[in-house]
Amino acid sequence: MASNFMIETDRLMITEFRAEMAEQVHLNSLDEDNRKFVPDEVFETVEEADGTIRFLMECYQGTEGPFVYPVLLRSGENIGYVQAVPVGDQWEVGYHIAAQYTNHGYASEAVMAFLPAIMDRLGIERIWGICREDNVASRRVLEKCSFELQSQGTGMYHGQQHGICKYVYSLKE
Numbered sequence: 001m002a003s004n005f006m007i008e009t010d011r012l013m014i015t016e017f018r019a020e021m022a023e024q025v026h027l028n029s030l031d032e033d034n035r036k037f038v039p040d041e042v043f044e045t046v047e048e049a050d051g052t053i054r055f056l057m058e059c060y061q062g063t064e065g066p067f068v069y070p071v072l073l074r075s076g077e078n079i080g081y082v083q084a085v086p087v088g089d090q091w092e093v094g095y096h097i098a099a100q101y102t103n104h105g106y107a108s109e110a111v112m113a114f115l116p117a118i119m120d121r122l123g124i125e126r127i128w129g130i131c132r133e134d135n136v137a138s139r140r141v142l143e144k145c146s147f148e149l150q151s152q153g154t155g156m157y158h159g160q161q162h163g164i165c166k167y168v169y170s171l172k173e
């Protein structure tokens with residue numbers, strides 16, 4: 001995977017992690033929705049965020065991922081991330097926008113710009129979006145980004161049984 005990933009949209013920049021982002025990544029990760037829906041991406045300390053960021057920076061050099069990119073406002077504020085994570089021999093998209101920045105369309109704007117770029121880099125034509133049934137905001141993001149619901153049912157999600165929705169986004173029909 002080539003380095004220096006950078007996507008610019010009208011309001012956002014999607015770029016690579018740098019070590020100095022650890023404190024903001026820690027703070028962003030603490031909100032209620034993230035604790036509820038993505039508990040294993042909550043960093044209780046700056047040190048924990050720092051360790052993860054350093055690991056993710058190393059991943060940029062490889063081909064196996066995960067490929068996680070911070071999302072910044074054009075003013076430079078770090079508001080969350082988008083990611084592509086391997087699931088078996090396929091890939092899943094993920095995202096978080098910190099609570100104080102939600103409901104402004106930032107996740108949808110970031111994901112829409114991220115999909116063609118990351119799918120091109122990974123050489124894939126489809127990518128999964130998997131979320132809890134009750135994660136209404138996340139489902140809405142996937143739907144706004146042209147994902148299609150493939151299946152809905154009970155299954156394991158972050159170590160617990162939940163209703164789960166599996167969406168897929170395809171470049172080709």
Ligand SMILES: CC(C)(COP(=O)(O)OP(=O)(O)OC[C@H]1O[C@@H](n2cnc3c(N)ncnc32)[C@H](O)[C@@H]1OP(=O)(O)O)[C@@H](O)C(=O)NCCC(=O)NCCS
Nearest residue numbers: 033034037096097102103104105106107108131137138140
């Ligand atoms: C899911 C998340 C990324 C959404 O970020 P965001 O920047 O607010 O997303 P957007 O503004 O692009 O879109 C959110 C949509 O959900 C809708 N929404 C949010 N909460 C809602 C609710 N409780 N009921 C109905 N719709 C809701 C918004 O109205 C918006 O839809 P609209 O544009 O049609 O009005 C953010 O809430 C988050 O990070 N949550 C915690 C982490 C997470 O769940 N990640 C996904 C794991 S699968």
